[in-house]
Amino acid sequence: IWMGVAGAEALVRSVRALDRLLDRSSVAFDRKPYRPHVTLAYLRKQATPSDRKQIGSVMGTISSQGFDTPLRAVALISSVTGKGGSHFTTLWSRELGR
Numbered sequence: 001i002w003m004g005v006a007g008a009e010a011l012v013r014s015v016r017a018l019d020r021l022l023d024r025s026s027v028a029f030d031r032k033p034y035r036p037h038v039t040l041a042y043l044r045k046q047a048t049p050s051d052r053k054q055i056g057s058v059m060g061t062i063s064s065q066g067f068d069t070p071l072r073a074v075a076l077i078s079s080v081t082g083k084g085g086s087h088f089t090t091l092w093s094r095e096l097g098r
């Protein structure tokens with residue numbers, strides 16, 4: 001479950017610059033268009049239609065007000081899906097503005 005982020009033009013420009021760099025470096029990467037967002041939760045595949053409807057109702061009550069949080073770091077994270085769900089490993093990270 002994720003919430004889109006409006007007004008993130010600087011972030012989108014950074015992603016486009018990174019895409020160009022990766023392309024020139026012949027590094028394989030996901031070429032789908034970037035959509036700025038914040039991941040709020042992960043939904044298990046076993047969720048029933050009733051579960052999904054209830055989550056939709058709750059999501060309709062969430063406000064984006066108060067999400068004025070600065071970007072402080074960037075990280076490269078590996079996501080591997082297995083029998084027990086996804087496993088995330090931070091491969092690289094860097095604080096910004098330092």
